[in-house]
Amino acid sequence: MVRGGPLAVLAYLIRRLFAAAVMLVVIVVVVFGIFFLIPKWAGVDIATSFVGKQADPAAVEGIRQKLGLSDPIYAQVWEFFKGIFVGRTYSGGGDVTECAAPCFGYSFRSEQAIWPVLTDRFPVTLGLALGAAVLWLIFGVAAGVLSALKRGTLWDRGAMVVALAGVSLPIYFTGLLSLAIFSYGLGWIDAEYVPLEDSFTGWLGGMILPWITLAFLYAAMYARITRATMMEILGEDYIRTARAKGLKEQVVIRKHAMRSTMTPILTMLGMDLGALIGGAILTETTFSLPGLGQAVLNAIKNQDLPVILGVTLITSLAVLIANLVVDVLYAVIDPRVRLS
Amino acid sequence: MTAPLHEPTADAAPSPAEEAAVVGAEAKAVQGRSLGRIAWERLKRDKLALAGGIVVLVLVLIALLAPVIANLVGQDPESHHEDLIDPLFGTPTGSLGGISGDHLLGVEPVSGRDIFARIVYGARISLLVGFLSAIVAVILGTVLGILAGFFGGWIDAVVSRVMDGLLAFPQLLFIIALVSVMPNELLGLTGTGVRLFVMILVIGFFGWPYIGRVVRGQTLSLREREYVEAARSLGAGRFYILFKELLPNLVAPIIVYTTMMIPTNILTEAALSFLGVGVKPPTASWGQMLSSAIDYYDSDPMYMVIPGVAIFITVLAFNLFGDGVRDALDPKGSR
Numbered sequence: 132m133v134r135g136g137p138l139a140v141l142a143y144l145i146r147r148l149f150a151a152a153v154m155l156v157v158i159v160v161v162v163f164g165i166f167f168l169i170p171k172w173a174g175v176d177i178a179t180s181f182v183g184k185q186a187d188p189a190a191v192e193g194i195r196q197k198l199g200l201s202d203p204i205y206a207q208v209w210e211f212f213k214g215i216f217v218g219r220t221y222s223g224g225g226d227v228t229e230c231a232a233p234c235f236g237y238s239f240r241s242e243q244a245i246w247p248v249l250t251d252r253f254p255v256t257l258g259l260a261l262g263a264a265v266l267w268l269i270f271g272v273a274a275g276v277l278s279a280l281k282r283g284t285l286w287d288r289g290a291m292v293v294a295l296a297g298v299s300l301p302i303y304f305t306g307l308l309s310l311a312i313f314s315y316g317l318g319w320i321d322a323e324y325v326p327l328e329d330s331f332t333g334w335l336g337g338m339i340l341p342w343i344t345l346a347f348l349y350a351a352m353y354a355r356i357t358r359a360t361m362m363e364i365l366g367e368d369y370i371r372t373a374r375a376k377g378l379k380e381q382v383v384i385r386k387h388a389m390r391s392t393m394t395p396i397l398t399m400l401g402m403d404l405g406a407l408i409g410g411a412i413l414t415e416t417t418f419s420l421p422g423l424g425q426a427v428l429n430a431i432k433n434q435d436l437p438v439i440l441g442v443t444l445i446t447s448l449a450v451l452i453a454n455l456v457v458d459v460l461y462a463v464i465d466p467r468v469r470l471s
Numbered sequence: 472m473t474a475p476l477h478e479p480t481a482d483a484a485p486s487p488a489e490e491a492a493v494v495g496a497e498a499k500a501v502q503g504r505s506l507g508r509i510a511w512e513r514l515k516r517d518k519l520a521l522a523g524g525i526v527v528l529v530l531v532l533i534a535l536l537a538p539v540i541a542n543l544v545g546q547d548p549e550s551h552h553e554d555l556i557d558p559l560f561g562t563p564t565g566s567l568g569g570i571s572g573d574h575l576l577g578v579e580p581v582s583g584r585d586i587f588a589r590i591v592y593g594a595r596i597s598l599l600v601g602f603l604s605a606i607v608a609v610i611l612g613t614v615l616g617i618l619a620g621f622f623g624g625w626i627d628a629v630v631s632r633v634m635d636g637l638l639a640f641p642q643l644l645f646i647i648a649l650v651s652v653m654p655n656e657l658l659g660l661t662g663t664g665v666r667l668f669v670m671i672l673v674i675g676f677f678g679w680p681y682i683g684r685v686v687r688g689q690t691l692s693l694r695e696r697e698y699v700e701a702a703r704s705l706g707a708g709r710f711y712i713l714f715k716e717l718l719p720n721l722v723a724p725i726i727v728y729t730t731m732m733i734p735t736n737i738l739t740e741a742a743l744s745f746l747g748v749g750v751k752p753p754t755a756s757w758g759q760m761l762s763s764a765i766d767y768y769d770s771d772p773m774y775m776v777i778p779g780v781a782i783f784i785t786v787l788a789f790n791l792f793g794d795g796v797r798d799a800l801d802p803k804g805s806r
Binding site for chain 1 (some may be wrong): 524636638640641642643644645647648649651652653738741742748749759761762765766768769772775776777782783786787790791793794798
């Protein structure tokens with residue numbers, strides 16, 4: 132369905148990738164700005180926050196040299212990007228710390244490179260986001276479509292009341308409730324995170340409540356949007372045409388209405404999935420899942436800039452890739468969209 | 472859209488400036504009444520939306536009168552009542568988290584602070600952040616959206632890129648980061664004051680693109696309308712067209728997006744306080760109460776349920792009202 136030939140698609144992809152790369156650089160610069168410029172302007176010494184308040188001046192000076200904190204901000208950003216490709220050596224205060232490529236920075240608080248932290252935690256968050264997305268897509272879209280088709284019926288009203296309640300409940304509250312009821316009260320589920328490679332059933336058991344809680348919130352949102360979109364599309368001329376030419380109602384719904392309904396849903400999915408992979412901070416905090424969101428929250432509380440930078444970069448990358456994939460899928464799903 | 476004919480009275484001939492003001496006021500009154508009246512009549516028929524609106528009003532009253540209400544029951548949000556706490560487990564004595572005639576919703580574990588008073592005071596934080604950050608977003612979004620849509624060219628290009636960029640940003644992450652690096656003293660504010668101020672600005676800042684996009688799109692289509700052309704051909708200046716011709720027609724979408732933004736902002740504030748970067752104890756906030764309730768979800772479940780239900784009711788009321796306002800102002804809806 133992608134029109135304009137392979138060259139046009141390639142040009143489009145290159146343009147989009149370039150825009151994504153620019154966005155990534157902007158994000159890194161903004162993060163540097165937030166964590167280097169705001170404290171400086173507020174009169175807080177960042178180097179002290181890396182080694183603790185009681186540290187002696189020599190250690191503070193060492194950290195400052197190691198991280199290049201006295202360098203201008205563009206030099207720091209450049210060093211950071213260089214490190215990703217060729218690795219980085221931090222030296223200062225008499226000792227040297229190596230950080231092999233891909234070096235996304237080095238945490239002097241926890242004395243470890245960031246890359247292994249990211250690779251450790253990424254699967255947890257990815258599993259959480261993907262599992263929940265499957266659930267909310269199935270249930271949310273199905274509920275929305277049914278509501279739109281059976282507009283005004285008891286089913287429609289019931290589903291929309293549940294959906295409205297769903298979008299009004301904060302996830303950390305439903306999460307805690309589900310823990311209190313299913314884990315503590317009824318004892319059905321042992322809500323402890325178990326890595327997938329240790330035990331599949333253990334992993335499933337630990338993920339089921341987070342999945343359902345997260346999916347409930349998003350399913351509610353998706354059901355509302357799907358219903359509204361579907362109802363609008365059912366009023367379009369091409370639907371009337373399809374019916375007028377004698378197509379079965381089922382075909383009209385499935386082939387004509389569903390396709391256009393899925394376009395805005397996909398956009399949302401791209402953004403939401405990207406944002407979740409970037410750190411389902413609230414869900415991970417509520418269920419104590421050791422994912423990226425928890426890592427970045429702890430890092431922010433400790434002002435551990437290298438971790439924040441690394442996670443932010445990865446998460447922004449996730450958002451950008453998700454959006455890019457969605458834009459390409461667009462053209463495949465909706466025949467009205469052309470890549471331009 | 473058409474100004475009513477103005478008949479100057481015979482006895483007092485007003486100056487041109489006064490006359491213009493009168494015409495303006497009448498035009499506004501007629502326009503405001505018709506748009507408002509249609510919407511209000513539809514809203515009146517929507518029982519759920521009305522219920523939501525009433526709950527919102529009650530919540531605003533609760534927030535405004537928090538000290539009075541707390542005084543009525545003889546409690547305040549920050550005094551400790553350690554005598555009501557089981558010294559062994561740290562949880563309140565008595566059933567349901569220590570609910571009694573004195574403490575209508577029980578007391579917090581460990582400190583024994585009165586939960587009713589804290590919920591009442593917490594409403595202030597939620598609504599303050601919810602409303603003010605929505606105002607920040609509306610002002611930014613309306614001004615930038617209208618400028619981008621009206622002037623086009625490089626202004627539009629820059630504003631649109633910034634909006635796209637902000638929408639693709641990992642927002643919660645940046646809100647957390649910004650709120651957490653703020654110093655303890657800023658512009659004469661301290662502690663909770665600084666955190667509230669920063670939260671309002673940051674939440675508002677990340678919210679404006681949602682309104683900005685809609686306003687830009689509407690402006691783009693409105694500026695080509697005949698009445699704008701008519702104004703232009705009569706020699707109206709750009710800013711006259713912007714504020715007198717376009718802005719009144721953007722009021723409906725702006726109201727809709729504002730009412731839908733407030734509950735989202737309330738949830739964001741609660742989330743920030745839940746994560747420990749927003750309002751901190753002893754100041755009462757619903758999100759912060761939920762966060763301390765994590766440790767007691769098995770031993771004192773009421774402590775978790777009460778602030779959770781408070782957030783739920785508030786957000787639900789705003790959502791119901793917002794849905795109703797949207798339907799009422801929707802030109803496609805049945806009249």
